[in-house]
Amino acid sequence: MPEPGLLTLPAPAKLNRLLRIIGRRPDGYHELQTLFQFLDHGDTLHLTPRQDGELRLMPALPGVAAEDNLILRAARLLQAETGCRLGAEIRLEKRLPMGGGLGGGSSDAATALLGLDRLWGLGLDLGRLAALGLGLGADVPVFVHGRAAWAEGIGERLTPVELDTPWFVVIHPRVAVSTPAVFGAAQLTRDTPPITMARALQGGASSWRNDCEATVRELYPEVARALDWLSSRAPTMLTGTGACVFARLPSEAEADRLLAEATRHRWQAFLTRGVNHSPLHAVLGR
Ligand SMILES: C[C@@](CO)(OP(=O)(O)O)[C@H](O)COP(=O)(O)OP(=O)(O)OC[C@H]1O[C@@H](n2ccc(N)nc2=O)[C@H](O)[C@@H]1O
Ligand SMILES: Nc1ncnc2c1ncn2[C@@H]1O[C@H](COP(=O)(O)OP(=O)(O)O)[C@@H](O)[C@H]1O
Numbered sequence: 001m002p003e004p005g006l007l008t009l010p011a012p013a014k015l016n017r018l019l020r021i022i023g024r025r026p027d028g029y030h031e032l033q034t035l036f037q038f039l040d041h042g043d044t045l046h047l048t049p050r051q052d053g054e055l056r057l058m059p060a061l062p063g064v065a066a067e068d069n070l071i072l073r074a075a076r077l078l079q080a081e082t083g084c085r086l087g088a089e090i091r092l093e094k095r096l097p098m099g100g101g102l103g104g105g106s107s108d109a110a111t112a113l114l115g116l117d118r119l120w121g122l123g124l125d126l127g128r129l130a131a132l133g134l135g136l137g138a139d140v141p142v143f144v145h146g147r148a149a150w151a152e153g154i155g156e157r158l159t160p161v162e163l164d165t166p167w168f169v170v171i172h173p174r175v176a177v178s179t180p181a182v183f184g185a186a187q188l189t190r191d192t193p194p195i196t197m198a199r200a201l202q203g204g205a206s207s208w209r210n211d212c213e214a215t216v217r218e219l220y221p222e223v224a225r226a227l228d229w230l231s232s233r234a235p236t237m238l239t240g241t242g243a244c245v246f247a248r249l250p251s252e253a254e255a256d257r258l259l260a261e262a263t264r265h266r267w268q269a270f271l272t273r274g275v276n277h278s279p280l281h282a283v284l285g286r
Contacts, residue, residue, distance in 0.1 A: 099176030101240030110143030
């Protein structure tokens, strides 16, 4: 028997198919140009309403205090913003590595915002939920809108795009990368000339690069080893500030063969496909 009021929702991963750092704002945040695409792989959230207004999250994530968990922060923000007096019981099935550049925390937060909006009958539009989400992290708005996107600013100015949808073999080099450490590194290049979205799309996947790669290679030798191994077999990039690296394959069969080889070499890896529409929005019908 399904639990009454239970809502089970995906929190998909993302890849940065391209990432250019074109400047730094006075507040220290970096101005980016990036292409976000979702994956058909991610975390799952199970939400049930509570009448007493309490928020409970299970299980705890190693190294993350409950109050710092982006799911609880999103839930509290929504309660504060709307005056809603309902609460929720939230169970998180965590599959995405933390600090992996796959946006797991941001995606969990977006799924909590959209899921609780539905559970509590709030009816907020995506623009308002995205504005709330931006206060939790630069990557949250793209997950709220649910469309693959060309992003500018710190990642909040979004234009929906339809990208190619290859199969990917993603390797997690078993190290957590600190996003502030990469953005704070002296050697990071911050002066890549801006380009138009049209030019970026015209260039196609073979022209896309990630400006964080050289710095992440220097700071995290495990990531450099994964990039070297994978790129000798298929076109490969770093996602976000890492740690995950991904190879792009034209067919599932080729991706399967590469995954098998990666596993034999004891890499922690998985196979997935790029999707331009978030599976979260498909489930919610938004
Ligand atoms: C760079 C990206 C690309 O997708 O990478 P990943 O973190 O997913 O690897 C993201 O924009 C990251 O977004 P997110 O992880 O939400 O970052 P936030 O929590 O907002 O910021 C963490 C810290 O990174 C730095 N930061 C982040 C984003 C940005 N455009 N410029 C920055 O300088 C700031 O020092 C900030 O305090
Ligand atoms: N629900 C959550 N899932 C993952 N990380 C979270 C969550 N809540 C807070 N965090 C914190 O956010 C950090 C970045 O997480 P994550 O989004 O997984 O990585 P990235 O931004 O590199 O893709 C984690 O190291 C953790 O400290």
